[in-house]
Amino acid sequence: MGAYILRRVLLMVPTLIGIMLINFTLTQFVPGGPVEQIIARLQGQGDAFQNIAGGGDTGAQAGAQADVGGKYLGARGLPPDFIASLNKQFGFDKPPAQRFVEMMWNYLHFDFGQSYFQSKSVVKLVEERLPVSVSLGLWSTLIAYLISIPLGIRKAVKDGSRFDTWTSGAIIVGYAIPGFLFAILLLVLFAGGSYWQIFPLRGLTSDNWAQLSVPGKVLDYLWHITLPVLASTIAGFATLTLLTKNSFLDEIKKHYVMTARAKGLTERRVLYGHVFRNAMLIVIAGFPTVFVNMFFGGSIIIETIFSLDGLGRLGFQAAVDRDYPVIFGTLFVFSLIGLVMGLISDLMYVWVDPRIDFETRET
Numbered sequence: 001m002g003a004y005i006l007r008r009v010l011l012m013v014p015t016l017i018g019i020m021l022i023n024f025t026l027t028q029f030v031p032g033g034p035v036e037q038i039i040a041r042l043q044g045q046g047d048a049f050q051n052i053a054g055g056g057d058t059g060a061q062a063g064a065q066a067d068v069g070g071k072y073l074g075a076r077g078l079p080p081d082f083i084a085s086l087n088k089q090f091g092f093d094k095p096p097a098q099r100f101v102e103m104m105w106n107y108l109h110f111d112f113g114q115s116y117f118q119s120k121s122v123v124k125l126v127e128e129r130l131p132v133s134v135s136l137g138l139w140s141t142l143i144a145y146l147i148s149i150p151l152g153i154r155k156a157v158k159d160g161s162r163f164d165t166w167t168s169g170a171i172i173v174g175y176a177i178p179g180f181l182f183a184i185l186l187l188v189l190f191a192g193g194s195y196w197q198i199f200p201l202r203g204l205t206s207d208n209w210a211q212l213s214v215p216g217k218v219l220d221y222l223w224h225i226t227l228p229v230l231a232s233t234i235a236g237f238a239t240l241t242l243l244t245k246n247s248f249l250d251e252i253k254k255h256y257v258m259t260a261r262a263k264g265l266t267e268r269r270v271l272y273g274h275v276f277r278n279a280m281l282i283v284i285a286g287f288p289t290v291f292v293n294m295f296f297g298g299s300i301i302i303e304t305i306f307s308l309d310g311l312g313r314l315g316f317q318a319a320v321d322r323d324y325p326v327i328f329g330t331l332f333v334f335s336l337i338g339l340v341m342g343l344i345s346d347l348m349y350v351w352v353d354p355r356i357d358f359e360t361r362e363t
Helices: 002-027 034-042 048-053 059-064 080-090 096-108 122-157 162-176 179-190 214-252 255-262 267-285 287-295 299-305 311-321 324-352
Strands: none
Touching: 002 096, 002 324, 034 080, 096 324, 122 162, 122 214, 122 267, 122 299, 122 311, 122 324, 162 214, 179 214, 179 299, 214 267, 214 299, 255 267, 267 324, 299 311, 311 324
16 A cells, blocks of 8 residues: 555656646736736726726727737836836746746745735735635535435435435435525525524624634634535535435445345344445545535635635636736645545545555556
8 A cells, every 4th residue: 555655646746747837838828917917007907807808998099009919018108127127026037938947846845935916925825715715615525424425325225215205306406506596595594684694794703703712712613604614515415415325226236235134134234334335435436526626616606705715715816816826826735635635535445445455556
């Protein structure tokens, strides 16, 4: 197992470099870079995308801001020395290949640089926003697994019964409702929209959180996180429940289950002593995907609706502003987390079923 883990860790390096290289290359062809963003703001144009999209300017003005080479020239009224200093400040006076190598070298030392527009280091920005995303991701994943696995097993055992039919209907409805719509519904019902004022409308903690006692802080935190977690859990909960049910149904129909029952083993012993570890393999295989999706996917909408400053909103704002250090820094960290979660998934395979031996697999 040690050799397999070492091979996987070594494979992460070229994979991570490939992910970063593809995204870095794509950004070289995207208009409205950091320099153009600053120029547009200095000229009172809001942002560079208004001119690219034709919004806020007439066609003649938009055409006057591009030279024959297709480069952005919204800075016609600004001194060339100033434009050159901006390019040098952001490192755009260097060839792209050199910038990429320097960036990856810094990232290997976990030096993610300084945000272009927020006057803070990328690490500091991530540290400030991480508690929100961790809270949403971990709580949503934990609740989904704690509810979905027992429910999926129960549905498999009671397959075709009234319980299975009604719960399947509820699960399908829950899956069909978009997360953002469910979040708005929760706000309307329970956050002072039109009915009950039970939960707070925004934020992760109250304004007086620092003055609360330790139990008070815990209760205040849970009070604020309840609705966002429910909104982000609904889709993953439905998928995981059906996945668990189908996996157990496939195993229950196999010959070794009939053999175990013929030997006189109790249904509980058959279900949890034999079926469980085989059926749970596919559920565990999907754990990294469930975790990463709940940690990052859809978090932008949930964070926006509940006014939470998490990594989702940070990444979205960085993409709009072309804040490259934040974009690539968070991409590096997220990609690394995804690769590590894939390795953890394989290790959990072995933990659930020791018969699996990755050492014999060819990589």
